[in-house]
Amino acid sequence: MxxxxxxxxxxxxxxxxxEALSYPVGEAVGKVLARDVVSPMDLPSFDHSAMDGYALHAPQALAAGSEHAVQGSQAAGDARRASAGMAWEIMTGARLPDGLDTVVPVEHTELLERRPDGSPARIRLLDAVMPTANVRYAGSDVAKGTVIASAGTRVAASHVMLFAALGIAAVEVVRxxxxxxxxxxxxxxxxxxxxxxxxxxxxxxxxxxxxxxxxxxxxxxxxxxxxxxxxxxxxxxxxxxxxxxxxxxxxxxxxxxxxxxxxxxxxxxxxxxxxxxxxxxxxxxxxxxxxxxxxxxxxxxxxxxxxxxxxxxxxxxxxxxRGQAAEPAWQAVLDTPQQPKPGLRHFLRGRVTQDETGRLHAQVLAQQQPFRIQPFAQAGAWIVLPEDAGPVAPGAQVIVASLHPDEPLLGGSDPQGVAS
Incomplete structure (x- = not known):
């Protein structure tokens, strides 16, 4: 033995x-990456506005009450523009015109003058504006060349969103x-x-x-x-x-x-x-x-x-x-005493809960005979007692694992337990 x-x-x-196979990103969910995925570009790929308002040049704070001429309007999807030192009306997601580096929300401005077509021609700031406010800068989410998902990662829908945003059409996954x-x-x-x-x-x-x-x-x-x-x-x-x-x-x-x-x-x-x-x-x-x-x-x-x-x-x-690291081992406080047979590692069906302090607690189900299937269907975790455990009293630390592979121990995310 x-x-x-x-x-x-x-x-x-x-x-x-x-071995590795290339899969379209949309078909890779649930598969494991065979190689690191490296960002081919900055994300965002250009400086853009975080809200509707006006783009300004602000080398230092702009005082409340200051007035600014508005050169034009920039919507999401518009190409690069030159600012000529003037403010621009700007929409959420729109590229900042060259030379502008700050955005003031429209609700923090007063419209002083319109052009014949109804577009703003001049505004006044109602509040002071700090430099770089309300701007999402190129590469502030992901810098070009960054490893965005490591080999061994199981691809989730959230990865698909990231890959798609970076224009990544296919990834290498493990067969x-x-x-x-x-x-x-x-x-x-x-x-x-x-x-x-x-x-x-x-x-x-x-x-x-x-x-x-x-x-x-x-x-x-x-x-x-x-x-x-x-x-x-x-x-x-x-x-x-x-x-x-x-x-x-x-x-x-x-x-x-x-x-x-x-x-x-x-x-x-x-x-x-x-x-x-x-x-x-x-x-x-x-x-x-x-x-x-x-x-x-x-x-x-x-x-x-x-x-x-x-x-x-x-x-x-x-x-x-698949090139994945070993699962982390979690520990919990045992609430039900056990008398395991010496020299054997015991795998017991049970449940794991989390108290108000975030501490994990393990409860062993009553019927542990190996022919019984219903307790397995009712369980939520495995409770593992090592070969040298001896009599285990309530309050002892025990190793716990999720009932099924690749599932969290507590629904939604890994528990804030203690890794052993």
Whole structure:
């Protein structure tokens, strides 16, 4: 049996970086940048007005009551103009005429004179105006050459807004990892529209893995169910190999029973075993191997062992394959005492809340048996107790993680917890 951190390190040492593909910006949301994105221009690209008013030249503060002749009017989208030392009527977003550097809001002026066409000809300042007021200067948001999004960043809609504003049409993103899922067990009924026969159960691990992996940005090429024979499993593995997958995830048949054929089948396929059995609960019989260039995870068939394998082994692997840094670890105050078994790392379903001081609190749900699915659906976080935790009293600091990969621990943004 291997410790969790040792098992994770073996996995990460064999993580193969995925190649980059060019994607149109609008199609890149949810994908991970393969390279830094550098701004090709200043943003704003020119000095412009932050509001409707009058553009002036103000080498020092302009006094209230001062009067200024107005040369013309500048609207958003108008080309560069020369100021000839006079004020200009200006609209929000309009380029400042050359030589002008300050904008006074229209409501802070008095119109003294109009031209025959109704445009302003002369104004008086009602208040003092400070230099550079109400101007958005070129490059004040983004300077040309600045890294605006680093490699490893998951592209969000907010990035699309920034890329579009900078005229960036396409970005380099990491190719989606290709995954095959193989669920073992003659008791599994994979078609929920069919009635169960005696001794059968509806398959849940496959649909869960397919949905969760797709949400993580993976391309699930297949999800099949095979019976309890090594030959059926071996055939499914070979089909996955021919499809060129990066990752094969199987469920069931990895423990010590007569039908636990996965280790022998992998040996027959000349797979290189990385580990088999990890000091964790649930999911102790966890297995990992390399089959050519593909990583193989053999997960126990119990639902929560599958969930732990995905969250704490497969998710870190996919991050490494996409060039992403490891997730930050958060700590919370435990509100429910625990008596974990010594020598095992425990992954418990629970909830995390935040008190009025911003401190995180973790509550372990009552029913932690690994076959129970409903508590998992009701949970909002994982609570992790290390191998040497011993009896854990209320008030102790514990590690917490979001229930699903790539989701915040508390809705909306990362919590203001304590990184461990």
């Amino acid at each position: 291997i410790a969790y951190h040792d098992a994770l390190q073996r996995i990460l040492q064999h993580a193969r970086r995925l 989606a990892p290709r995954v095959a899922i193989i669920c073992t067990g003659k008791e599994l009924q994979a078609d929920p529209s069919q009635p169960l026969r005696d001794g059968e159960i509806y398959a849940s691990n496959g649909p869960y893995l397919a949905a969760a992996l797709a949400a993580m940005g993976a391309h699930v090429l297949s999800c099949e169910t095979v019976d309890d024979t090594g030959q059926s499993f071996t055939d499914a593995m070979r089909r996955a190999q021919r499809a060129g997958v990066d990752l094969i995830v199987s469920t069931g048949a990895v423990s010590m029973g007569r039908y636990d054929f996965v280790p022998d089948a992998l040996a027959e396929l000349d797979a290189r075993l990385l580990f088999h059995k990890v000091g964790i609960r649930p999911g102790k019989p966890q297995l990992a191997a390399m089959l050519g260039d593909a990583m193989v995870f053999g997960l126990p068939g119990t639902p929560m062992a599958v969930a732990v394998g995905l969250r704490f082994f497969i998710a870190p692997l996919l991050r490494a394959m």
